Amino acid sequence: MHVADEAPRRVTIGDVAALAGVSRAAVSKVVNGTGKISPATAARVQDAVRKLNWTPNAAAVALRRSRSRTIGLVLSRPGALEIGATSSLLISGLESVLAPRSYGLLLYLVDHTADDETRAYRTLAEDRRVDGVVLTDSRYGDTRFALMRSLGLPAVLIGTPADGDPVPHLDNDPPGAGVDDAVRHLLELGHTRIAYIGGPDDRVQARARHEMFDATMAAAGLQPVASIATDYSPESSADRTGRLLDAAGTRPTAIVYGSDPMAIAGVSAARSRGLVVPADLSVIGFDGLPIGAWLDPPLTSVHRDAVQRGRAVARRLLGLLGEDVGEPPPLDRPHLLVRGSTAAVR
Incomplete structure (x- = not known):
């Protein structure tokens, strides 16, 4: 009994896009000669078309006509009031590039669950509401990168992916940069009892800062008073700061925090215990938010240009x-x- 061979799968615009390393919309632009396209991108697409012997069909033309000219940004926040100053600055930077090129930004707020995020991305892709998405808050075991590839949704991560995932991304080099400068500043002021309170260790960025803190302390021959992973909320920061300051005999003389809001909450916790910043406790934040210059005392902080x-x-x-x-x-x-929130140890 003879069984007919299975018919070969037809090459699609997605295959061309994957081989060229671009979006399907970019392939459509090159093939149809529409819109602006860089010579390097056009050359990659044309080479992929030749290698795969692909010819466009009506579906490719429909894709070109259905562009939304919108970029998606999904943030895991319980509400608009929780977006935070750093995310607002990031959005400002996005808009400064997108708006002049007639692209819109669709902000999608979801609760802190992976299922909510997955539903949001599927909705954006399947309804063709966006042409691509910006990803933030890289996590260990992050499933979003594989999801973007399965959805055919172009994505760029602002941060560093875990485990060498090939998702397009950009970040500072190294990701924990700046924390080492904060520790060295405190060492120059004579501090040796230094603690760190940062974000959760399932976040790539937060763990990188923890590791940078620990490594810089070790290079100075010092053990941290504490290196604490918590969430980024001011409430958790104030609680953990209070525990450190209440511990008999091991109170730090300086604390480095994973964000400016955490540092501000730490100053409040210190004051509620009768301590003076920086006379009794030096405090350093992270982000360098403009509001830090107007605090009392002004907040020493690692500035990262969001x-x-x-x-x-x-x-x-x-x-x-x-x-x-x-x-x-x-x-x-x-x-x-x-x-003004750091001073020589006394």
Whole structure:
């Protein structure tokens, strides 16, 4: 009995896009000669078309006509009031690149569950509400990168993926940069009893900062008073700060925090115990938010340019979509802003 061979699968626009390393929309632009496209991108697409012997059909033309010219950003926050200053600056950077090129930004807020995120991304992709998405808050065991590939949704991560995932991304080099400068600043002021309170260890960025803190302390021959992983909420920061300050005989003289809001909550916890910042406790935040300059005392903080990060990731994503925007420049290394919340140990 003879069984007929299975018919070969027809090459699709998705196959061409995958081989060229671009979006399906970019392939459509090249094939149809519409819109702006960089010569390098066009050459990759044309080479992939030749290698796969692909010819466009009506579906490819329909794809070109159905572009939304919208970029998606899904944030795991319980509500708009919880977006935070850093995310607002990131959005400002995104808009500064997208708006002049007639792209919109669709902000999607979801609860802190993987299922809610997955539903959000599937909705955006299947309803063709967006042409691509910006990803934030890289996690260990992150399933979003594989999900984007299965949905055929172009995506760029602002941060570093775990386990070498090939998702397009950009970040500071190294990801924990700036925390080492904060520790060295405290060492120069004579502090040796230093603690760190940062974000959760399932976040790639948070763990990188913890590791940078521990490594810088070890290089100085010192053991941290504590290196604490918690969530980024001010409430958790105040609680863990209070426990450190209440511990007999091991109170730190300085604390480095994983964000400015955490540091501000830490100052409040110290004051509620009768301590004076920086006379009794030096405090350093992370992000360098403008509001820090107006606190009493002004907050010493590691400044990381969130607006620049937003601009860079927008340019990278538009490049994947076939827009001729050029490569984003390398991100500036975070640097320490020395203000009034740190002083020599007494």
